[in-house]
Amino acid sequence: MDEIEYKKMIKRCLRCSICKWIPQVQIKSQKYASACPAIDVYNFHPYSGGGKIILALALEMGRLIPSEEVRDIVYKCTECGNCAISCKYLNTLEPLEIIMTLREKLVAAGVGPMPQHVKYTESIEKLHNPYNEPHEARVDWLPDDISLDPDAKTVYFVGCTSSYRRKEIAVSTARILKAARIPFTILREEEFCCGSPVLRTGNVKAFQEYLNKNLDVLESKGIETVIFSCAGCYDTFTVDYPLFREYDIKTRHSVELFQELIEKGRLKFTQNLPFRATYHDPCHLGRNAERYEEWNGDTVPIMTLVNINVPPKPKRMGANGIYEAPRKILEKIPGLQLIEMERIKEYAYCCGAGGGVKAAFPEMALKTAFMRIEEAEDTGANILISACPFCSTNLQDAIKEKGSKLKFFDISEIILMALGLAPEKLRFILREVK
Numbered sequence: 001m002d003e004i005e006y007k008k009m010i011k012r013c014l015r016c017s018i019c020k021w022i023p024q025v026q027i028k029s030q031k032y033a034s035a036c037p038a039i040d041v042y043n044f045h046p047y048s049g050g051g052k053i054i055l056a057l058a059l060e061m062g063r064l065i066p067s068e069e070v071r072d073i074v075y076k077c078t079e080c081g082n083c084a085i086s087c088k089y090l091n092t093l094e095p096l097e098i099i100m101t102l103r104e105k106l107v108a109a110g111v112g113p114m115p116q117h118v119k120y121t122e123s124i125e126k127l128h129n130p131y132n133e134p135h136e137a138r139v140d141w142l143p144d145d146i147s148l149d150p151d152a153k154t155v156y157f158v159g160c161t162s163s164y165r166r167k168e169i170a171v172s173t174a175r176i177l178k179a180a181r182i183p184f185t186i187l188r189e190e191e192f193c194c195g196s197p198v199l200r201t202g203n204v205k206a207f208q209e210y211l212n213k214n215l216d217v218l219e220s221k222g223i224e225t226v227i228f229s230c231a232g233c234y235d236t237f238t239v240d241y242p243l244f245r246e247y248d249i250k251t252r253h254s255v256e257l258f259q260e261l262i263e264k265g266r267l268k269f270t271q272n273l274p275f276r277a278t279y280h281d282p283c284h285l286g287r288n289a290e291r292y293e294e295w296n297g298d299t300v301p302i303m304t305l306v307n308i309n310v311p312p313k314p315k316r317m318g319a320n321g322i323y324e325a326p327r328k329i330l331e332k333i334p335g336l337q338l339i340e341m342e343r344i345k346e347y348a349y350c351c352g353a354g355g356g357v358k359a360a361f362p363e364m365a366l367k368t369a370f371m372r373i374e375e376a377e378d379t380g381a382n383i384l385i386s387a388c389p390f391c392s393t394n395l396q397d398a399i400k401e402k403g404s405k406l407k408f409f410d411i412s413e414i415i416l417m418a419l420g421l422a423p424e425k426l427r428f429i430l431r432e433v434k
């Protein structure tokens with residue numbers, strides 16, 4: 001967000017607190033009415049989207065100075081963007097963009113990001129991944145049965161989390177591409193962190209370096225399409241990269257491609273998966289993956305605290321995220337019954353891991369995931385499915401810690417089982433899931 005828009009926008013918060021809840025017409029019960037993990041965990045106004053806007057205004061007015069206390073509040077936020085959807089039911093603010101700019105300002109003032117973010121930023125600079133893992137181990141997940149096509153114009157961008165921590169997602173994705181006979185390659189050691197961890201914590205300079213590295217490599221190889229199994233990488237390439245650099249490469253999350261291949265009959269389900277399943281929408285595949293529409297207008301005051309956008313600004317309401325593809329896939333799997341949670345699609349509750357929270361405030365990440373797991377359990381489902389390696393890690397940590405009976409799978413693992421390409425895993429799950 002540019003400086004002029006930021007300064008105008010932070011004055012326009014109505015203090016209505018609508019951003020703490022999902023929109024009223026979407027509320028199905030009091031238990032699952034809340035929108036904001038930071039408010040649910042810390043229950044004090046400054047932690048909400050609106051509260052952080054008040055902090056931003058107080059900092060601009062010099063009534064607060066950037067301090068570690070302010071920093072801790074600003075970084076106790078998963079940047080899930082739920083507040084930004086609710087706010088636009090009444091006002092026209094962008095709380096998520098304000099929070100991201102506020103973090104940039106704290107970094108510029110020398111108090112941000114959190115020490116844990118500094119550590120992973122150093123790891124990204126040195127090893128090109130935030131996990132302090134050797135760069136050359138990035139392709140260790142690649143099994144022998146996958147042959148890459150060196151001339152392919154389609155790249156599977158694996159991302160750091162699936163490369164090092166959730167290898168089952170990378171393997172399943174590659175095997176599904178193979179089953180559909182899609183010629184593809186990977187960037188191997190030329191793949192670098194997408195930059196999301198540094199962008200979300202306010203380090204735009206480092207982010208631009210990674211954006212340029214990845215785009216330079218893809219463009220130099222004449223790549224036409226990039227496929228992602230990570231919601232975070234997909235969102236970063238699709239929504240954030242174009243804000244800094246124009247490029248002409250198609251980006252697709254694997255669920256979109258797989259759904260299309262299933263519709264065309266190029267992937268055929270042969271196995272019965274007799275599960276009651278519920279699906280968690282990753283924030284970065286859902287509301288935050290909605291692209292920005294260009295707007296070159298102005299915000300004009302018409303009364304005290306009342307402003308209008310001239311011409312009207314397209315509202316980014318999150319409805320254009322990827323919601324239907326994963327659901328259509330799951331509905332096609334023989335035997336699988338999809339049961340929805342109360343907060344879904346653009347109103348979905350966050351898994352708790354994003355925005356640097358998993359690294360800096362693991363207790364907040366876990367508490368948030370406990371709430372999402374409980375919501376999933378309340379559906380009566382026995383398996384929980386999502387489409388993001390980061391959600392996968394945090395939700396599985398919470399399942400373990402809570403002693404939940406739910407089993408978690410990435411959608412790529414479910415597809416592979418339904419295709420009959422993971423018979424051992426399916427046999428194991430059929431024994432385990434009650």
Ligand code: SF4
Pocket residue numbers: 035036037038039047048049052076077078079080081082083084095096
């Ligand atoms: S982005 Fe999410 S966690 Fe952060 S203030 Fe908004 S709703 Fe709360």
Ligand code: SF4
Pocket residue numbers: 012013014015016017018019020049050051053086087088091093095
């Ligand atoms: S950010 Fe939006 S929803 Fe939240 S208090 Fe301000 S105006 Fe209300």
